[in-house]
Amino acid sequence: MSFQEIIGQEMAKRVLQNGLRSQKISHAYLFNGPAGSGQLKMARSFAQALVCIHQGEEGCGECIECRKMEHGNHPDFHLVVPDGNSIKIEQIRELQRIFSYRSEAGNRKIYIIKDADKMTVQASNSLLKFLEEPPAPAVAILLTENVQSILPTIRSRTQPVMFTALDPQQMTQILADENFPMPLIRCAVQIASDPDECRELLSENWFAEIRNVVLQLGKESAGRGSISLITAQQKLFKGGLGDHLERIFDLFHLWFKDMIHIQIGRNESIVFIDQLESLSKVAHTRSMQHWVSCMALAAESKKMLRSHVNGQLCMEQFLIGVSG
Structure with missing residues (x-):
């Protein structure tokens, strides 16, 4: 996979490609950012660039x-x-045992540690020694969504590379180009963290069904709560x-936000924009504070x-709360 195939993260790309271009490669990197920001894809692309015989950016x-990397069987x-x-x-x-042997081709060995914040204390201490004194030329790439859970001594020995959440507008355009229905896309990009997760949602028949149910329950709960309870059942x-x-x-959280x-x-900024006329009739039936409290209720x-907690009980209590 090339850097060009990765959506966004231009700052992270620039840091890594500058290092490749100048041949100033750190012995260890710490990728930090939210879920779905493409850390693993970026790490694999960086690793492939490091082993490529052309040694470019x-x-x-x-x-x-490169072919060995793409096929998942590169020995280094x-x-x-x-x-x-x-x-x-x-x-x-x-x-450490695997990396105690030098590369047959004389290349750097490369390892990625996914969810590095989930290392036990013993594992972290063992890695720390490995970072300080690798038995052979090596590049470490640690991935985390929670950098504060990484030992400070490990953080101080790695080059940080920051990742940011993907822009929903970027994901919307990508998915629209793939001919997914726009009303569903607008919902998916708000509740999924990356295009792959969005595609999974958009490929499920139930996702369109629950969107329709939320629209119906939202309108009903703003009127007579007993009707919404029957519909939910x-x-x-x-x-x-x-x-x-x-x-x-x-989806209810998005509906209340609308x-x-x-x-x-x-x-x-409306997500359910295709329903604007009907939503407008409901929006002013309650105060803004009521809709804010409904968002909190959805989260709770x-x-x-x-x-x-029993799912049916959760839903019934939620709908009663929304009805006020």
Whole structure:
């Protein structure tokens, strides 16, 4: 994969490509940013550029070294991922064992540690020694969404590379070019972290169904709450959509936010823009404070779900709260 295939993250690309261009490569990098910001793709692209025989600011994708990287069988590249909920000391020791042998081609060895913040204390201490005294020329690339959980001594020995959340407008254009329905795209890019996750949502029939249910429940709960309770029972729990309640609360959060945008005249920010006429009739039936409290209620209901509270009970309490 080339850097050009990665969406956004121009600052991170510039840092890495400047190093490649000047042949000033750090022994260790710390990629830090939110989920879905493309850290692993960027790390793989950087690793490919490092092993490419042309030694430019981009892997050529055609030489034998690049092809090995793309096929996942390059002997000088290793990826470490959590074993269960953590990265254990045994994994770091195995990495050290593998890297104790020099590259047959005389190249740097490269390793990526995904979710580096999930290393145990023992694993972190073992990695620290490895960073300070690698047995052979090596480049470490640590990936994290929570940089504060990385040992300060490790952070001080790595070059930071910052990643930012992807712009929903960029993702919208990409997905629109792939001919996904725009009303669904506008929702997906607000609740998914990257284009791949958006594609997964947009490819599921239930995503369009729950969007329609949220629109109906939103209108009904602004009127007579008992009607919304009946609709939820029939369309969610009897209709087979009860497994997607977290996403439903995500969509409700967007729906309430649209109510506020309508009240303050920010129509360009409305997610359910295809429903503008009907939403406008509902938005002014409640105060802005009510819609803000509904957003908080959606977040709390999602939190209750994750604490294993009964889904139907969560939804019923939520709809009663929204009805006021």
